[in-house]
Amino acid sequence: MAARESRMLALGTPAPDFALNDASGKPFALRDFAGAKGLLVAFICNHCPFVKHLLDGLVQFAREYGPKGIAIVAINPNDAVAYPEDNAQNMVRIAAQKGFTFPYLIDDTQAAAKAYQAICTPDFFLFDAAFRLAYRGQFDASRPGNGLPVTGSDLRAGADALLAGEILGKQIPSIGCSIKWKSGQAPDWA
Numbered sequence: 001m002a003a004r005e006s007r008m009l010a011l012g013t014p015a016p017d018f019a020l021n022d023a024s025g026k027p028f029a030l031r032d033f034a035g036a037k038g039l040l041v042a043f044i045c046n047h048c049p050f051v052k053h054l055l056d057g058l059v060q061f062a063r064e065y066g067p068k069g070i071a072i073v074a075i076n077p078n079d080a081v082a083y084p085e086d087n088a089q090n091m092v093r094i095a096a097q098k099g100f101t102f103p104y105l106i107d108d109t110q111a112a113a114k115a116y117q118a119i120c121t122p123d124f125f126l127f128d129a130a131f132r133l134a135y136r137g138q139f140d141a142s143r144p145g146n147g148l149p150v151t152g153s154d155l156r157a158g159a160d161a162l163l164a165g166e167i168l169g170k171q172i173p174s175i176g177c178s179i180k181w182k183s184g185q186a187p188d189w190a
Helices: 049-065 088-098 111-116 153-163
Strands: 003-005 019-022 027-029 038-043 070-076 104-106 123-128 133-137 175-178
Touching (some): 019 104, 038 049, 038 111, 038 153, 049 088, 049 153, 049 175, 070 153, 123 153
Parallel strands (some): 038 070
Antiparallel strands (some): 003 175, 019 027, 123 133
16 A cells, blocks of 8 residues: 655645535535634545544544534545445445544545645644644554554644644644545646
8 A cells, every 4th residue: 555645734724615515415614613613624535544544543533522622524535436435325334334423525526635735545634713724644653554553642632732722843744545536637746
């Protein structure tokens, strides 16, 4: 499995707007998360071994940090035609199986992934209440096969700093599978 690192956008970057549907057709937009103390935008998919490795940890993070005011939205940017495991039916199945407490949205046009300059799955972007980027980086140092436990320690530290009105100093890029761009749709920086 070829791994890619996230781009590490500049802290303070405003969250790009999005208007996406979940697999049932329910629409969500950035403005729907106004009023939260923070918003985690997680680019994930169903088939990536890096995502599968930490998915239970992400669900646990959502259960712990949702009540603290951190809203979460997951976005699947992959080409579901070329990668059928990432299709809407499988998104519904994974969300139910794992007990998602957050929306799991389809980025069929891949416009949201491009706007956020997402590179890999998983790719995490944590914004403050004003939708300014406060953390972009790895969930933790655990990877498939490296023997380290999935703790979410890096993302938790970023979220704790945000809730305390601070910015985490050291942020390490996320690592995962390259986003599966539709033919001819990959941006120059991908």
